[in-house]
Amino acid sequence: MALRNIVKEGDEILRKECRIIDPVTDRTRTMLDDMLETMRESAGVGIAAPQVGVMRRAFIIEPEPGEVTEFINPVVLESSGSQICTEGCLSVPGRFGEVERPEYVKVKALDRNGEEFEIELSGFPAVVFSHENDHLSGVLFIDKAVNLRDESEIEEEEME
Numbered sequence: 001m002a003l004r005n006i007v008k009e010g011d012e013i014l015r016k017e018c019r020i021i022d023p024v025t026d027r028t029r030t031m032l033d034d035m036l037e038t039m040r041e042s043a044g045v046g047i048a049a050p051q052v053g054v055m056r057r058a059f060i061i062e063p064e065p066g067e068v069t070e071f072i073n074p075v076v077l078e079s080s081g082s083q084i085c086t087e088g089c090l091s092v093p094g095r096f097g098e099v100e101r102p103e104y105v106k107v108k109a110l111d112r113n114g115e116e117f118e119i120e121l122s123g124f125p126a127v128v129f130s131h132e133n134d135h136l137s138g139v140l141f142i143d144k145a146v147n148l149r150d151e152s153e154i155e156e157e158e159m160e
């Protein structure tokens with residue numbers, strides 16, 4: 001595995017529609033391995049392929065330590081409810097804001113062996129999924145967030 005550079009906001013790569021992965025290959029698997037290492041290095045809970053400069057439809061979520069799910073070519077089959085969560089993004093370092101997301105999603109995707117699976121997510125895992133899935137369409141959380149603020153403002157609030 002190897003660390004990859006994280007693409008930051010302002011780079012056009014983050015604003016493009018990503019392409020389907022077909023077929024899933026060793027190269028895909030190496031990319032996923034590198035993405036996981038890169039995400040953990042930065043203490044993230046999710047990372048999408050465009051964030052490491054690859055314009056393909058794949059991402060990883062790890063909403064709880066060790067609970068890793070990889071998604072290739074994900075499709076949302078159902079979603080319902082809503083929840084508001086404070087989000088950040090490895091590509092938008094130091095900034096946070098509240099985003100409304102579905103409470104529940106049902107998704108189909110391919111795993112790293114190219115096998116289709118379905119998964120239901122609710123609560124925080126659904127937030128992380130939805131955030132990463134947006135990356136595949138060139139959407140960042142800052143496009144949807146309210147009360148967007150940077151880290152220094154939060155620290156000041158906590159000190160008051």
Ligand code: CO
Binds near residue numbers: 088090131132
């Ligand atoms: Co992000």
